[in-house]
Amino acid sequence: MLAECDGAEIVLLTVVPYPNIDYFIPEPALANAARENQVNERRTYLKRMADRLAAAGLQVRMELCDGPVAEAILDYADRTAADLIAMSTHGRSGLGRWLMGSVAERVLHAAKVPVLLVRPS
Numbered sequence: 269m270l271a272e273c274d275g276a277e278i279v280l281l282t283v284v285p286y287p288n289i290d291y292f293i294p295e296p297a298l299a300n301a302a303r304e305n306q307v308n309e310r311r312t313y314l315k316r317m318a319d320r321l322a323a324a325g326l327q328v329r330m331e332l333c334d335g336p337v338a339e340a341i342l343d344y345a346d347r348t349a350a351d352l353i354a355m356s357t358h359g360r361s362g363l364g365r366w367l368m369g370s371v372a373e374r375v376l377h378a379a380k381v382p383v384l385l386v387r388p389s
Contacts, residue, residue: 277327280317281344282310284334338374354384
């Protein structure tokens with residue numbers, strides 16, 4: 269609704285985590301195949317979401333990058349002069365959040381632009 273009101277472009281960004289499973293797969297060919305599979309799954313998901321938004325008349329673009337997730341999101345927002353970062357959370361709390369960290373929390377505290385967090389339903 270925000271993009272619709274303002275005529276804004278929506279950028280669907282996904283980050284392939286780095287380091288990732290490549291470090292746990294000693295065979296380079298298997299690591300490359302696993303990474304390519306991960307990238308393809310993310311592109312397929314982004315395409316499905318982008319098509320849905322475009323069908324609703326919104327201007328949408330897909331981007332894929334890699335690196336530490338929170339840092340990659342923040343860097344992309346800085347490089348593109350984003351007006352807003354909207355992201356969903358995994359809804360972790362307690363031990364899960366302590367073990368896994370919270371990408372949303374890191375983005376929220378370090379972003380130079382407003383951050384809209386959406387909790388899972």
